[in-house]
Amino acid sequence: MTLRLCGPRGFCAGVDRAIQIVVLALKKYGSPVYVRHEIVHNTYVVEGLKTLGAVFVEELSEIPQTSQPVIFSAHGVPKSVPTDAKNRNFVYLDATCPLVSKVHKQAVRHTRLGRHVLLIGHHGHPEVIGTMGQLSTDQVSLVETVEDVEKFDPIDRDKLGYVTQTTLSVDDTSNIIARLKYRFPSIAAPSAESICYATTNRQNAVKKAAVGADYFFVVGSPNSSNSMRLVEMATRTGAKNSMLVRDVDEIPWAKLDEAKIVGLSAGASAPEVLINEIVEKFQSKYELKLELAIAAIEDEEFMVMRNLRNIELDQSDMAFVNGSDNSGISSKVGGS
Numbered sequence: 001m002t003l004r005l006c007g008p009r010g011f012c013a014g015v016d017r018a019i020q021i022v023v024l025a026l027k028k029y030g031s032p033v034y035v036r037h038e039i040v041h042n043t044y045v046v047e048g049l050k051t052l053g054a055v056f057v058e059e060l061s062e063i064p065q066t067s068q069p070v071i072f073s074a075h076g077v078p079k080s081v082p083t084d085a086k087n088r089n090f091v092y093l094d095a096t097c098p099l100v101s102k103v104h105k106q107a108v109r110h111t112r113l114g115r116h117v118l119l120i121g122h123h124g125h126p127e128v129i130g131t132m133g134q135l136s137t138d139q140v141s142l143v144e145t146v147e148d149v150e151k152f153d154p155i156d157r158d159k160l161g162y163v164t165q166t167t168l169s170v171d172d173t174s175n176i177i178a179r180l181k182y183r184f185p186s187i188a189a190p191s192a193e194s195i196c197y198a199t200t201n202r203q204n205a206v207k208k209a210a211v212g213a214d215y216f217f218v219v220g221s222p223n224s225s226n227s228m229r230l231v232e233m234a235t236r237t238g239a240k241n242s243m244l245v246r247d248v249d250e251i252p253w254a255k256l257d258e259a260k261i262v263g264l265s266a267g268a269s270a271p272e273v274l275i276n277e278i279v280e281k282f283q284s285k286y287e288l289k290l291e292l293a294i295a296a297i298e299d300e301e302f303m304v305m306r307n308l309r310n311i312e313l314d315q316s317d318m319a320f321v322n323g324s325d326n327s328g329i330s331s332k333v334g335g336s
């Protein structure tokens with residue numbers, strides 16, 4: 001059996017930073033540290049942080065009056081949330097990915113220049129709620145599909161700008177943007193691409209690995225947008241069976257005995273420890289040829305906020321997600 005392992009896969013710089021913020025805050029302030037919404041969309045990560053002392057809530061109103069900090073998730077929050085935290089006298093730490101914050105700034109910039117903002121994204125996703133929440137409701141409209149573009153009826157067709165959610169399918173989004181530009185030729189693009197480097201690289205690696213695969217597995221949680229896009233990408237690229245798995249136990253091992261080529265990737269919020277377990281099980285069960293499908297080499301790192309930088313972070317603090325990497329394969333470069 002050939003196992004094609006995507007590189008890069010798994011954690012991106014924004015997810016790594018957000019988890020570090022929770023771990024460092026627990027070291028600095030002790031338990032509990034409150035986290036508004038899942039810090040990243042991965043059940044394993046959330047459960048791991050709970051055992052360290054993090055308490056997850058959906059709304060600030062669920063937190064008792066406290067001097068312990070509340071952390072906002074990597075997806076970003078509407079402007080009203082920090083204001084609410086201040087009104088409640090909470091100390092807060094914003095773990096919004098810097099690339100999501102950049103999209104917020106670009107949306108605000110469009111409105112400063114008098115443009116109505118079209119946000120391309122998925123209704124109800126926390127990142128979309130956060131980005132729309134930077135603006136008033138009459139300043140922004142959500143478009144999810146090419147059909148939404150057809151139906152959109154602007155007040156002034158020459159005063160439009162768009163941004164996108166960071167974790168969308170690159171191909172689907174370019175179709176929507178093409179339609180927007182066709183209908184509204186003067187629509188302004190954001191000054192930099194909104195879909196982030198991590199989303200693009202992971203999708204490109206899946207495109208390489210999925211060709212001719214009998215099975216393709218993406219490690220991730222069902223509410224992880226970028227993980228679901230990788231499953232779709234594997235199917236479109238030609239994998240006969242593509243599926244999302246939370247961990248090694250969700251792999252349908254009984255069906256794999258006839259498989260010749262299996263692809264493996266992981267969404268940006270899925271920890272390497274889960275991928276290593278899967279690779280190790282493949283190695284123990286089959287005579288395995290390991291191939292790497294490398295789309296890019298990533299060296300991005302995002303620093304945590306200044307007031308946590310003086311807290312030391314040992315490798316052991318992040319071992320619950322990074323593991324010991326027994327497979328010897330680094331997720332960042334796709335090869336050791």
Ligand code: SF4
Nearest residue numbers: 012014015097166196
């Ligand atoms: S997927 Fe992209 S935008 Fe989201 S946390 Fe990672 S780097 Fe940031």
